[in-house]
Structures are given as C-alpha cells and as structure tokens.
Amino acid sequence: MTFNLSKRIEQIPESVFTTMSRLAVENNAVNLGQGFPDFNGPDWLIEEVFNAMKQGKNQYAPSIGILTLRKNISQLYRSIYDINWSFENEIIVTTGATEALFSAIHSIINEGDEVIIFEPFYDSYIYDVLLANGVPKFVTLHKPDFSFRVDRFEKAITDKTKLIILNNPHNPTGKVYSFEELKIISDLAIKHNLIVISDEVYEFLTYDNVNHIPISTLPGMKNRTITISSAGKTFGFTGWKIGWACANKEFIKGIHSIRQWTTFAVNTPCQHAIAYGLTKINEYLPDFRKLYQAKRDFIIKELKDSLFAPTIPYGSYFIMVDIPQSKNDMELAIELVKDYKVATIPPSVFYSISDEGKSMLRLCFAKQDHTLKSGIKRLKEYKI
C-alpha cells in the first residue's frame, strides 16, 4: 500500500551532504566534505555531562533553557561584545542552531513574505523559508573575496521583504563580514524596517586576528536582530545539539511558541555541561583557535601544490577551492570520490541565481591531521 505524503515535503530534495556521505562510505573515501569535526571536543566537558547525569539532571529542562546556561550566555556576550541580553526573556536555548533558525523563521514569516538570503547559503535557510511559505530572494557573494554588490542588494528589497538572513562568519566561504559591510546591511535593514536573523555559529572561529562583529552591536540593530549561535561548533560537540537565540523578548516569545510544539525542551545534562563550559571559555578559546588556525594554514599551504587554488577563509572551518576550468563541481566531486577516494562538497547546490558555485569545491578542515593529510594527498594526485 502506498500513502500520499504532504505537498510540503515535495519541495525538499535529498541533501547534498547525504548524497556525498553515502558516496564517501561506498567508495571508502577520506571525507573532507562532511561539515563537522572527526575528533572529540574537550574531555573535561564530557565529564560534566556525566556528572550532571549522575546528579539526577535527567528530566525535562525548562522550555526556554536552564537558568544557569541562559545566565552564562548573557554574561558571555556582555563580556566579549558589550551587549546586554536579559537571561530572563531575551535568550532561549534550542536544539542546535538549526531549531533556532526553524522556529525564528516560522515565527516571523507569513505566506508570500520575502526573505533576503546571501548565496552561497547554508541550505537550511531555504527550506525553513519555503516550509513557512515564504519567498527566498537571493543576493550573490561574488568571488574572489565574496563581497556583494550594494545595488543588487538594494534591488532585491521590495515591499514584501520582511527578513534578511545573514551568516557571519560564513559557511561555505569562510568570509567574515567587515564593519563596513555590516553597516550597509544594517542601514538598509533600518531604512526598510526589516528583521535580521544573524547566524553566528562560527563566531569564535576566526583567523589571522580578524575580528567577528555581531550585527546586533551596530547602532539601531539590537532590537531588530535575532542572533543565533551553537555550542556544538564552539566546543566541537555538534552531536549534543545545544544552540541558542538572543533577541528582544517579542522575538524570543515567538520562537518559544513554535518550540513548545516541536521539541518543547532541550537535552538537560548537555545544557548543564555547556553552562559550565562557558565559565571556562577564556581558558578554552586560545587553544581551540590555535588548533583550527594550524589546520587552516596547513590546508592552504598544501593546496598550493595542487590543481585546486584555495580562497583564504578568515572564519569557519570551511575553505572554497577553485577547480580546473574544464570541469564543473558536480562531475568533479563525483570523479574525486570514486577515482581518488576523497569526498568534497559541490557548492553549486548553495547557489540559486549565480553559476559561480560550479567553479569551486568546498572542503572542511575540521579534521584530524592524518585525515587532512591523506585527503590533501589524494587531491594533489588529481591530474586532468
């Protein structure tokens, strides 16, 4: 017997990550495609989950998140960005940044509302908007520095535009938006009375002393910005799925309304561990950054002897590389995984209006040194 599923899901194809990971396994390939670390975060944080469990912190958490975690998030942002989010009603803990994005978009978007999305994009934005019956409108970040054209950005804004989704630092390009770029975005957001969702999950992963600036800290932006982050990225435990959103209390109420009927609450012992982790963030971050800076420098240096010319990422753990002109990203990604046993991500799937993605591949360098070495060795073996 067959059943008809909802029309809603017809617009959702299999994700490129599922496809490439399946091909990686089938071909026994080194996986430089999958966007998460292949190593553990800190042991002392794992101990904290264990301790929380032994102390009986195993039942449902408050729906907006445990108090100590909300307090520590508030304290964290006060100390590093000098911004005040009230732990009482301006912070909600979510099941990863993913749930924060889904709930925020669903609490804002009505049918037909337009949403500005920079491409290449993190793909969940598109499907969140489509599932909410919104209309994505794209602005391209152009190679080689992934800057956007202000005239095209302005032109993308119409009477129906309600929301801008920003991802900073940026997956997949590693771009970190400058103050000047953020000012252009914020000026237009204010001029047209738009809401901004700022996905800042890689806020602590920047390189070469480049500074991450949350757009919420620009004048006039705090009240119209929903800032989203993820402890999964900061502590290297993506599977714990602890994220959060900070925003004015009306937005947080909206996100909470949706979440009450999706997950209701987030995994309790991991919240306790992350609350503790945030108290140690000043000791933790320098080594964390050093580790990733070394991986980024290594991959850039090694790729110079290959046919894949790297563009320098200043944030996140991704790097875009140019591919030989005679190839397109899809066919090359498949050739690489099958014949050279190395999995990458073809980034054209992260574009809607531009072809630029066809000339690149995305690699993830959140990998153990031996994984990186053997993946890069295989890329260097590639000849046309």
Ligand SMILES: Cc1ncc(COP(=O)(O)O)c(C=O)c1O
């Ligand atoms: C830009 C971006 N936003 C959100 C997420 C999802 O974060 P989480 O694992 O906390 O749900 C990811 C994960 O790769 C990401 O790259």
